[in-house]
Amino acid sequence: MAEAAVFDWLDEQYERRLAAGLVRTLRPRRAEGAPTDLAGNDYLGLARHPEVTAAAAEAARRWGAGSTGSRLVTGSTELHARLERELAEFCGFEAALVFSSGYTANLAAVTALSAAPDGETLLVSDEGNHASLIDGCRLSRAARAVVPHADPEAVRKELAGHSGHALVITDSVFSVDGDAAPLPRLAEVCRAEGAALLVDDAHGLGLLGEGGRGAPHAAGLAGAGDVVATVTLSKSLGSQGGAVLGPARVIRHLVSNARTFIFDTGLAPAAAGAALAALGLLRAQPWRAERAREVARELHRRLTAAGLTAARPDAAVVSVRAPSPEAAVRWAADCRAAGLAVGCFRPPSVPDGISRLRLTARADLTDAQVDSAVATILRTAGA
Missing domain, CATH: 3.90.1150.10 (Aspartate Aminotransferase, domain 1)
Structure with a gap:
């Protein structure tokens, strides 16, 4: 086969997508106007917000444009540690761990919490979940069941047939239609069946719960020993990055076992500084x-x-x-x-x-x- 022909299939796929009206394009947004x-x-x-952008600029001047390495090498600064403390306290969880994106935070939480050594873990995932949660399930290589959207009874049926570890995974607010998951009912099912609950609160932090503390807080689940939440810093907090919130032993486990934490370059200091400033504004406003x-x-x-x-x-x-x-x-x-x-x-x-x-x-x-x-x-x- 000629060198130029090895990617001919890409052109064929593009034409099919074009005919179906499914071609995506990049449109850089303007800085002004x-x-x-x-x-x-x-x-x-x-x-x-001027306080958020000023905090980002100050962090870059003090700590540099990039984090220079993974969090375990040179990528952790005082800003990262403070952000983790303040996120955990604000949202009502025992501890937090900051990642370079909400996507990598979700991959970390799903894969690291599905690797129980004594028996196969079952992942029960809502069919409307974000792609990062779906990818985490695939990468985990754990047994998984996809259940109908926002259906606690379907979750119960899947858990009832499994005798080992289980993790129920859901968005708090689903990104396509904007509807909220029935978190109290899901938590009830999880506790009755001995499963843990993982909630992606990307679209709940800053909007739901007292003062924007998030959907788990609104549902009375923040700080529970069997609940883990993930958040993004790029939505309500106007910055970039993500975090996992949960019991301290979960965070300790992620530090040593989550590949997207161990092998990824840490969040840039400017993003950490901006998120801290935004969190302060959310508290005040x-x-x-x-x-x-x-x-x-x-x-x-x-x-x-x-x-x-x-x-x-x-x-x-x-x-x-x-x-x-x-x-x-x-x-x-x-x-x-x-x-x-x-x-x-x-x-x-x-x-x-x-x-x-x-x-x-x-x-x-x-x-x-x-x-x-x-x-x-x-x-x-x-x-």
Whole structure:
């Protein structure tokens, strides 16, 4: 075979995706004069807050642009240790461990907690879980069962047939439709069957619970000895990175056994500094959590009243269904041309195969911006 022909299959796959309207493209966002943003995950409007950006700059000046190595070598600073302490205290857990991303935090938690030496661990995963949780299950090589979305009884049935270690895995707020998992009922099932519960709170931290302390806190599960949570620093905290929260012995285990902690370069000091500053602002300004939820409810109310189909938001994500991938792409492009950035989710990113616009509410949106966004979406979708 000629050298140039070895990747011909990539062109064939591209053509099939193009015909199906599923080709993805990169569009660098502007630093200045950006459109109204309902696409990013800056739920509390902190990514550009002057205290957050100043903290990032100061951390970079003091500690350097990069962390220079893995956390176990040179990648840990006083900022990382302080961030771990403050995250754990704020969210109500005994300890925390910071990673370079929420993705690597999820891979670490799932793989390291599924490696019990005395018997096979069963992983029970919600079918709507984020890709990072799904990948963690695959990488773990543990036995796994995928259960119907938000169905504690289905979880119970899977656990009842397993006699060894078990870990139930769920998002707290699902990233596609924005609905919340039934955490109290899942915890009840886990305890009845002797299983641990792992909650990805990427879309709950900063929005749910007292003062934005997260979905486990709201459900009365924070600090429980059988519950582990993961969070991202790149959404409500406006920075970058992730963390695992849980009992101290879980964190101790991850330090020595989680490959994405041991072999990955540590989180950059600037990101740690920014997350710390954002966490301080969240403590001081708990109104941001309620405002983001208020904006989400208003978007949902007005769009559905106009005839669009949108999932009821339990936090800050509003999912608006489109009739086809092509329609979703066209709606998003028309919104962008009108100065409104919206998310566009299509297969295979969505587990149910339904294309949609994904809107993310923000605490710093004004009422006038909300009015303009609703008008633009309705005009674009022909509602």
